[in-house]
Amino acid sequence: MFRSAEVPAAERFDYWVELLGRTHAPMELRSDCADDFRASQRVLDLGAVTVWSAAFAPQVFRRTPKMIRQSDPETYSLSLVLSGTAAGVWRHRETAYKPQDLFITSTSLPSEIHSTGVATVAVEVPKALLPLPRDMAARVVGAPVSAQEGMGALLAQFLTQLTADPAPYQPSDGPRLGTVVTDLVAALFAHILDAGPCLPPETHQRTLTLRIKSFIRKHLHDPQLTPTTIAAAHHISTGHLHRLFRDEDATVAAWIRRLRLEAARRDLADPALHAVPIHAIATRWGFPRAADFTRAYRTAYGTTPTDHRHQALHSHERLGASTAVQLTAPGSGLTARR
Known part of the structure; x- marks a missing residue:
């Protein structure tokens, strides 16, 4: 658990940068509010999966090819915007996000995320648990997903409830909750890939395999x-x-x-x-x-x-x-x- 109020104002932004570097893939961070940065974060360890909630002042997150070569934990990150707005820039697309949107990033792809003051809930899942070929990963990363209906809503509701009150859960529940999150993410990816118009047959086959694996786990x-x-x-x-x-x-x-x-x-x-x-x-x-x-x-x-x-x-x-x-x-x- 981190609250910027516990750190002297002049040190808050540097501490926040260091904190994210320890808990997530290394990124370049910039903020016009660096002189008196406000942020809070809670990170829940669910075994192989990590769920976190955060609120922070306006800033820019940038992950460069050089950073990826230096360190890549090889994870997908799905973030639910609860308040504020964000815009993501990838090589293959640029997307704006508003409250109740989910956006998907990959630690293996360069990106730049511009955010206003944002409150968010996010999950990070190892790619090994969601093995997507490179061409399919590009289809899901940056894709705008609504958290108000369908698979997006199921995942958003689960993450919101989990982070709002984790008190009823025991440490031994962590890996089991991580499995539930992984299944929901896999189902969401399959939905996104199936929804693409005129997908080539091999993409449908890979999506079917992903859906079958989710079925087997359940x-x-x-x-x-x-x-x-x-x-x-x-x-x-x-x-x-x-x-x-x-x-x-x-x-x-x-x-x-x-x-x-x-x-x-x-x-x-x-x-x-x-x-x-x-x-x-x-x-x-x-x-x-x-x-x-x-x-x-x-x-x-x-x-x-x-x-x-x-x-x-x-x-x-x-x-x-x-x-x-x-x-x-x-x-x-x-x-x-x-």
């Missing part, structure tokens, strides 16, 4: 989730489905199994779920038979679910409440990073 708990049921839900043949995954790093079935095992592994290490039987966790993530789950788990991780849970919980007890260089947002169970 139905991991269903033991009947198979290539056949996935294909039927998307009105394609199983052969077409397998062709879509030909360029992925795993077959459809292997991709499902990996996501299920990753989800179960997170739950096994979660202190809040220590009393939940292992077979119940396995069933929750689509493994109705305990023996199948144990065998798949050992193959993937070289240990049993029981041993992994024991080691994870023992490590958690040993570390206690240590949080390294982290603060807790006032009244919040989630972690706010400074």
Whole structure:
């Protein structure tokens, strides 16, 4: 949590620049209000995903090709304008934004954002979780998206509610909330790409793959989730489905199994779920038979679910409440990073 009022007026803007450099991709910042800069920010750590809310005086954010070569965390950022206005300039487009608009940026593309005094809620998602080819990334970055209807509204409502009152959530909820955010962003990207007029066939195919992956994540708990049921839900043949995954790093079935095992592994290490039987966790993530789950788990991780849970919980007890260089947002169970 950061409030400029806690810093001497002459140091506020420099501190703000340093703060953003620690929590986001490096940028050049300019402001006509640098002599007495006003800003506040809360950053919520949701595992691989970061959500933040901020309000700040008029300024210009600039990310140059040189900065990208020096440091690129490879993330997409989606920002909801709550008040004020902004204008974004990319190589391929220039767009103005008003309240209740979402704008999308990429740390891998040069950009310049001009903002008036703005209040915003934003999410940063690693590109690895939303693998878009370069030509598709250019289609979503800078695209104007309304937060008053459709997929944009769903994402905006979730982010607004989460940042308005994070108190009911525990630290262990962070990764799960991050998964929900990732699914909403993936669905929004698929909607944007599908809406483009006269898209080439390969773009439709990639968009379909993105939508199928989102569907798989939402139905991991269903033991009947198979290539056949996935294909039927998307009105394609199983052969077409397998062709879509030909360029992925795993077959459809292997991709499902990996996501299920990753989800179960997170739950096994979660202190809040220590009393939940292992077979119940396995069933929750689509493994109705305990023996199948144990065998798949050992193959993937070289240990049993029981041993992994024991080691994870023992490590958690040993570390206690240590949080390294982290603060807790006032009244919040989630972690706010400074």
